[in-house]
Amino acid sequence: MSTLTIRLPDDTAQRLKSLAQSRGLSMNKLVEQLSAHAISAWDTENHFRAMAATGDVGKALAVLDRLDATDTLT
DSSP states (O other): OOOOOOOOOHHHHHHHHHHHHHTTOOHHHHHHHHHHHHHHHHHHHHHHHHHHHTTOHHHHHHHHHHHHHHOOOO
16 A cells, blocks of 8 residues: 655645545545546556557447446536
């Protein structure tokens, strides 16, 4: 486990605290969840780019279809 110190504008920090409270989470857990989401999005982008580099348009479109079908953020 690592400890990370970050500097945020006061307003941003306060808004994150409010978001965490509204979700019944600690700030630590909220940042952990947001980080996991960002890493997942990055991994997905890298996977898509790797598939697109193969030149197989059908496979690349299939990945996008699966992402659209499972997107729970909307």
